[in-house]
Amino acid sequence: MTATTTEGHNSVGSASREAFKRAQRVFIDGTTRVTIERDPIPRYMDKGEGAYLVDVDGRRFLDLNGNFTTLIHGHRFxxxxxxxxxxxxxxxxxxxxxxxxxxxxxxxxxxxxxxxxxxxxxxxxxxxxxxxxxxxxxxxxxxxxxxxxxxxxxxxxxxxxxxxxxxxxxxxxxxxxxxxxxxxxxxxxxxxxxxxxxxxxxxxxxxxxxxxxxxxxxxxxxxxxxxxxxxxxxxxxxxxxxxxxxxxxxxxxxxxxxxxxxxxxxxxxxxxxxxxxxxxxxxxxxxxxxxxxxxxxxxxxxxxxxxxxxxxxxxxxxxxxxxxxxxxxxxxLDGDAFAHLEQLGDRLRGQLAAAIARNRAPFSVSGAASLLRIHPKAVLPRDFREATPTTAQAHVMKELSLAFAESGIILPNGAAACLSTPMTTEDTDHVASVFDDFLAKRSDIIESLAV
Ligand SMILES: Cc1ncc(COP(=O)(O)O)c(C=O)c1O
Known part of the structure; x- marks a missing residue:
């Protein structure tokens, strides 16, 4: 199954593509961490700014990865x-x-x-x-x-x-x-x-x-x-x-x-x-x-x-x-900072759940405080076996993270997404509306979850 887009960092002549060509000569698979996401080219980052990232092609993203949940205050704190x-x-x-x-x-x-x-x-x-x-x-x-x-x-x-x-x-x-x-x-x-x-x-x-x-x-x-x-x-x-x-x-x-x-x-x-x-x-x-x-x-x-x-x-x-x-x-990270993260996390998880209900989509959301994960499962999984996606579910999640990237959001696939203290309700509203849009408009692939 192919990705729906060849735009962005995958496109011919992009700075990420050029970087990857160099990287493939010196790294066996072009990267030095198995955890790097690629579709098929990894997105090379230029810099971070608070809750946002800027890639080497100058595109800006809300960062829900935070270097695998490390950057609780975002970038350049x-x-x-x-x-x-x-x-x-x-x-x-x-x-x-x-x-x-x-x-x-x-x-x-x-x-x-x-x-x-x-x-x-x-x-x-x-x-x-x-x-x-x-x-x-x-x-x-x-x-x-x-x-x-x-x-x-x-x-x-x-x-x-x-x-x-x-x-x-x-x-x-x-x-x-x-x-x-x-x-x-x-x-x-x-x-x-x-x-x-x-x-x-x-x-x-x-x-x-x-x-x-x-x-x-x-x-x-x-x-x-x-x-x-x-x-x-x-x-x-x-x-x-x-x-x-x-x-x-x-x-x-x-x-x-x-x-x-x-x-x-x-x-x-x-x-x-x-x-x-x-x-x-x-x-x-x-x-x-x-x-x-x-x-x-x-x-x-x-x-x-x-x-x-x-x-x-x-x-x-x-x-x-x-x-x-x-x-x-x-x-x-004092009491106020944790309270902010807790509220923002609860709000976003609630908004995502509301989008799922509104669209009657077979998804669920887990997590707590500043951590969350979207599952392509109608019933919230109770453990690893239940959370393991089928091939069709994994494809839908890949499409979801591509849709997020196209809307300027980095969403980790198959791992925890996280919030950071510089994020605001405007940021999480944006995340929720992109998710809502995906559920409303991508019935073509969401229907694959029913079979
Ligand atoms: C629960 C847990 N333990 C250990 C590690 C390993 O940490 P590191 O990547 O810094 O070696 C990770 C990394 O993601 C983790 O999530």
Missing amino acids: LPVIEAVTRQLQSGSCFANPTLAEIDLAELICGRVPGVETIRFVNTGSEAVMFAIKAARAFTGRPAIAKIEGAYHGAYDWVEVSQASTPDNWGQEDAPARVSYYHGMPASVLREVVPLRFNDVALLEKQITAHAADLAAIVLDPMPSRAGLIAPIPEFVTAVQRIAKKHGVLIIADEVLSFRQGYEGASARYGLSPDLFTFGKIIGGGLPVGAIAGSRAVMSVFDASGGRPLLPQGGTFSANPLSMVAGLASMTA
Whole structure:
């Protein structure tokens, strides 16, 4: 099935097309991130301005991607520019600690219930990797349990069953351990227990069966790639109860979901994790990750008395540029900023739902706070399997994001869309009206959802 347009960045002579020609000579597939959207050419960006992006062909877009939900204040946020500029003039990185890392640590420890102490790394993937190693070091057990379809970055163990498909995901009550890349070691597969989001019976069965080997349950309180679906209270309570019963730690991966509130996502949903991972917004647009938790569990990193149970370093860990950018960004994320994002998110989700109802279209909307996802499903999915689109549904979503791009909006396809603090009701009204228009005028492809 072809895209409906050859205009814009795909057209002959566009600056994006020219850039892609150069990129294809030096990158095996023309990009350096598998997550880059292309149709078939990626859109090359020139700059960002608040809630907006400008591509190399001079087109302007409302940015609902925000570098995969990182840029909670949008682009070129002045306090971040000032903080980073000041820091650059003092030096970009040192083999010694700086005051900047203490400032950001104090802010996060002061905000998040259950976070007494923290360590900084450079990406969310690295944070997840070290949180899992910390759980292993603390419990002396090798395996983890994770939600089928949930994304936690690039560490092998969390990649298991990240992209399961109807052909290979197995029974509902016995999800298969599906490898993510060709050559993934069988030993890794053996050390991962797949769970299904919000499925209490399966949770109980899997954790009980594998408890002796399990170091941790890794859980994003609202896993975006698995549908961006809210956890039901029974599931949260069960995770807490079963983990405690078997001495399995809970790792809350809040790399993406931390933006759901002043105290983060776990607090929002009543989860009390042993370890947290953070990333994205806490770096203010610079690379960052963090592992955090109680003193008792984090003591595995304690090198003050010699070699710790888990040594952890990193050339750029806690680099002062990321620390000052994160501090500037997080300081500006006060109660008012979160209230603005919450209201704007509720309003937009409501407007999208109203457009769906008005057009009697087979769509639904999930998400919370500044996060949202549109599903080409008449009934709101309850987990990854239900959220996985059929071929026809995936085609409709591709067409939807093309229609959005033609109307000046970047809408991530198959992942969470996000709002940023510079956005206004005018921006979200525009998003809602483009969606309404698509539903009203594109009956040709929407009808394909009925078959
Ligand atoms: C929940 C979650 N965990 C971990 C990661 C990995 O973070 P990074 O891309 O910074 O390595 C991501 C990235 O999107 C994520 O959404």
